[in-house]
Amino acid sequence: MTTQQAPAIQVQGLEKSYKELQVLRGVDFDVARGSIFALLGSNGAGKTTVVKILSTLLKADTGTARVHGFDVATQAADVRESISLTGQFAAVDEILSGRENLVLVARLRHLKNPGKIADDLLARFSLTDAGGRKASTYSGGMRRRLDIAMSLIGDPPVIFLDEPTTGLDPQARIEVWQAIKELARRGTTVLLTTQYLDEAEHLADRIAILHQGRIIVNGTLTELKQLLPPAKVEYVEKQPTLEDVFLTLVGTDGAAQKPHTATNN
Amino acid sequence: MTKHFVGDTATLLGRSLRHIARSPDTIITTAIMPIAMMLMFVYVFGGAINVGGASYVNYMLPGILLITVASGIAYTAFRLFMDMKGGIFERFQSMPIARSSVLWAHVLTSLIANLISLVVVVLVALLMGFRSPAGVSAWLSVAGILILFTLALTWIAVIPGLTATTMEGASAFSYPLIFLPFLSSAFVPTDTMPGPLRAFAEHQPVTSIVNAIRDLFTEQPVGTDIWIALGWCVGILAVAYAFAMNAYRRKIS
Secondary structure (H helix, E strand, O other): OHHHHOOOEEEEEEEEEEOOEEEEEEEEEEEOOOOEEEEEOOOOOOHHHHHHHHOOOOOOOEEEEEEOOEEOOOOHHHHHHHEEEEOOOOOOOOOOEHHHHHHHHHHHOOOOOHHHHHHHHHHHOOOOOOOOOEHHHOOHHHHHHHHHHHHHOOOOOEEEEEOOOOOOOHHHHHHHHHHHHHHHHOOOEEEEEEOOHHHHHHHOOEEEEEEOOEEEEEEOHHHHHHOOOOOOOOOOOOOOOHHHHHHHHHOOOOOOOOOOOOOOO | OHHHHHHHHHHHHHHHHHHHHHOOHHHHHHHHHHHHHHHHHHHHHHHHOOOOOOOHHHHHHHHHHHHHHHHHHHHHHHHHHHHHHHOHHHHHHOOOOOOOHHHHHHHHHHHHHHHHHHHHHHHHHHHOOOOOOOOHHHHHHHHHHHHHHHHHHHHHHHHHHHHOOOHHHHHHOHHHHHHHHHHOOOOOOHHHOOHHHHHHHHHOHHHHHHHHHHHHHOOOOOOOHHHHHHHHHHHHHHHHHHHHHHHHHHHOO
């Protein structure tokens, strides 16, 4: 009962230095079960360090962190049983096919029927046709989808996504966003790091801003907006953004559209 | 987690062997340099080298086999480096697996790949006239020494594989190892070398290993060389293993 109610991730007083460089200076936050939590920060803010500590790849100097009720320092094996990490670079095996990558992870998670698990995930992430091809032939978006699919094997209750859309084109980014929303809908807790403000705004139930090794704000989007003076009402002509234009022309589902030509008459 | 060690190592070994099967050039390029050296030494220099009556290809094959291993382990470092750089190493380490199986799979892959290269080189040597009266037990002893030597060099290769920052750095460590047999009894008898060089050549690991393998191939009594050879292999293996595990522990904590 208590473990069910406790937050999926609890971080208290986390500090970490690399030699002289102090990266984390006391980080505290909780992530509620089944929610999407965005850790927002510029490059070098310490986002990846937090994710590495939570996924047991790095040890904190001081402070405690619990994931799914387990202490990352003393119960690392239990933590690894409960999580999946999708790192900053799509960590897929380039020489293996998409399907082989999925089978590999299913085997390493000691699951039955790795072949069926792989086929189901290929279908869920629209990779069935590409499943037999080497992952090195995939586009950036396909690699990321495969990467996330690999993270879902074994249904871990907590998933870490470290900058999942860095380097993706707008369509691939939307595909990844849909996959992340689908995860939360199924009850998975997602901790997401990003340097894109719109990504946090779009996906996250709560947003924390990590700056110079500390969380400087933590709240829902509405709460964060209230930190600023109330909005002034101004009338502004709504111009389509370049993204709107791009996605309308190209089509969000990737289907070919009729060529458009911009003319003056 | 150790209950999964064997299964996880087997799964990851299967993955690495698939890499090798899909790029067999790593086996070919490993074997091609020693084969080219063998051709050059036997047909170009061999006629001018006096090794006391023995056929030159018989004389130099042990040294060539060690060079094969020394060039083969560069790929071990390379494969490990690519896993580190691509993030898949971290993915594996964040999963509920026996963590050290990631390293052991690379070590076993190195052993298998090098043994295949060694077989290729021996077959070419047979075509070039290599003959040995050695029986099964002598061949098994040779195989045992080569396996031990491969494991020792593989654990050396793990260190740059884990710690290198560039691909060149990950494989450059193997050049001195490839060069070492030239300063030994592998190609010419050491007694023609000038004093200090001769002292070095006679007391470095390659000479004792080459002499032991050569004696086994020619069905000669192996004498103390084999114990010195085994001592070197086990010693290098132990030291390299300690340093590699130290580098590994620093990577995962």
